[in-house]
Amino acid sequence: MTAASEKPARPTPLARGHFRAFRKIPTRWMDVDIYGHVNNVQYLSFFDTAVNGWYIDKGLLDPRSSQQIFLVVETGCNYFAELVYPETVEAGLLIEKIGSSSVTYRVGLFREGHGNTAAHGRFVHVLVDRQTRRPTPIPAHFKAAFDELSSSREKP
Secondary structure (H helix, E strand, O other): HHHHOOOOOOOOOOEEHOOOOEEEOOOOOOOOOOOOOHHHHHHHHHHHHHHHHHHHOOOOOOOOOOOOEEEEEEEEEEEOOOOOOOOEEEEEEEEEEOOEEEEEEEEEEOOOOOEEEEEEEEEEEEEEEOOOOEEOOOOOOOHHHHHHHOOOOOOO
């Protein structure tokens, strides 16, 4: 088999130590589908909730009045274990890359107290002007806050 025809390795769960910060998100009755587990589309909602909650906590975003907002331009998820209701999901956050107007996150979803991700994925935000919806450069104070989640930063 040649290198060009080899399949890429399937992603595997990530450990908690891979992530820089965590946010707790309770599952809701409405998150569960007919199969008895949290439906796959909700995982992306958990990504969005974790990242935007972090922005709000850091004073980087007021969803109702900020002149600049973040829009999702790319997302994807790998699933490893079911999440259910009722339980609390612990969302791990890591910034993999900061561009001039974009931020690429790795978000891991953990069952409360578990050591490996039930799912993890890529989540890319672009900072835009609220009115024009055109990309805008990420300000220095945002980048300083992002350093807390950066994959290039030494772990505490």
